[in-house]
Amino acid sequence: MSFWRVFLFGLFLTPPAAACDLALALAVDVSGSVDEGEYRTQMDGLAHALRDPVVSEALVRAEAQLMLVQWTGSDRQRVTIPWTQASSFDALDRFADRVAADPRIWRNYSTAIGEALEVTMAAFAQVPDCARHLIDVSGDGPSNEGIEPLAVHRDLRALGITVNAIAIEQSEPDLTAYFYENVIVGEGAFVETANGFADYPARIRKKLLREVTQQTAALD
Numbered sequence: 050m051s052f053w054r055v056f057l058f059g060l061f062l063t064p065p066a067a068a069c070d071l072a073l074a075l076a077v078d079v080s081g082s083v084d085e086g087e088y089r090t091q092m093d094g095l096a097h098a099l100r101d102p103v104v105s106e107a108l109v110r111a112e113a114q115l116m117l118v119q120w121t122g123s124d125r126q127r128v129t130i131p132w133t134q135a136s137s138f139d140a141l142d143r144f145a146d147r148v149a150a151d152p153r154i155w156r157n158y159s160t161a162i163g164e165a166l167e168v169t170m171a172a173f174a175q176v177p178d179c180a181r182h183l184i185d186v187s188g189d190g191p192s193n194e195g196i197e198p199l200a201v202h203r204d205l206r207a208l209g210i211t212v213n214a215i216a217i218e219q220s221e222p223d224l225t226a227y228f229y230e231n232v233i234v235g236e237g238a239f240v241e242t243a244n245g246f247a248d249y250p251a252r253i254r255k256k257l258l259r260e261v262t263q264q265t266a267a268l269d
Contacts, residue, residue, distance in 0.1 A: 069134065070111035071261070072179035074169045076186040079153055080121040080160045082220070083189060087246040088153050091187065094250030096149035098257050099141065107261035108135040114176045115144055117151060120165035122158035123195030128168075129154065132176055162188060162232060163196035170201065170210055182210040183260060187253070189217040189246075191227045202234045211235030215256055217243045 077091055098104060099115075108115070117130035129151050135141040165186065173182050184205075192198055205212060212234045216224040228240045239259070243252040 069114050069176070069179040071108070071113040071181045071183065072116075072132070072173060072176040073108075073113055073260070074116045074118060074172060074184045075148075076118040076120055076165055076169050076184055078121070078160070078186075078188040078217075079119045079155055080188075080190070081156060081158055082160070083156075085153070085156075087189075087219075090246045090249055091253075092151060093149055094253050096145040097250060098254040099145040099148065101254055101258070104254070104257045104261055105135075105138060105141050108141055109138055111261070112136060113261075114179055115141075116169075116172060117148055118165070118169050118172075119151075119154050120162075120168070121155045121160065123161040123164045125155050125158055125161075126165050126168040127154055128172060132172070159194035160188065160190050160192055161195035162186070162192035162198045163201055166198055166201045166205065166212065166232075167196070170205055170208065173208065173210060182208065184210060184212045185215070185256070185260065186212060186232065187215045187217060187249075188224070188228070188232075189219050190221050190224065192231070198232045205234050209235075211238050213238055213240070213256065213260060215241045215243055215249070215252055217246060217249055219245045 113135045114132045116132045119129050120126040130147050133144045169184050214228040214232050216228045218224050225240050225242045233240055241252050241256040243249045
């Protein structure tokens with residue numbers, strides 16, 4: 050068999066490389082228990098964490114796809130920043146700018162974590178080539194409206210989507226345990242605890258470091 054026939058034969062048998070190594074959906078709680086200052090703390094803290102040197106390098110190396118979702122009551126979830134690829138540090142910095150400037154859509158509504166997971170899960174159909182699918186959900190209270198988060202777990206597992214959480218224990222001291230039992234799902238899933246909104250920026254940075262450096266290690 051000639052060189053070109055061998056080359057073309059191998060070309061068609063070799064599966065295409067993944068377009069990215071990580072699709073990360075950032076799902077932010079904007080329910081009625083979150084006031085305007087606390088919302089701003091979340092968005093500024095998240096934007097700052099995305100610019101962390103270690104986090105940003107890992108995201109760019111992974112050519113990660115990033116998306117932002119605001120969520121609250123059972124019929125109020127919206128993708129406010131669609132999938133954006135961290136193809137360069139400039140692209141990631143622009144995404145972080147959009148996060149910091151993202152206007153709040155709702156206030157004074159309930160907490161529907163199940164629907165937040167459903168809506169976010171559906172958006173992963175747009176990034177099928179990413180090797181790893183992850184939802185990073187923040188919240189300051191248990192689900193009190195709509196479907197139970199546990200009811201979504203079967204579909205999340207079937208699609209290979211991992212859910213990690215950051216529990217903001219501003220007024221719910223047992224929230225971390227609730228998130229462990231009801232929200233997170235997938236191999237290696239974990240909960241990071243913030244002792245109030247003031248602690249959120251440091252904890253979201255720690256959480257992203259854990260998530261993205263895990264991906265970097267898999268690439269080495």
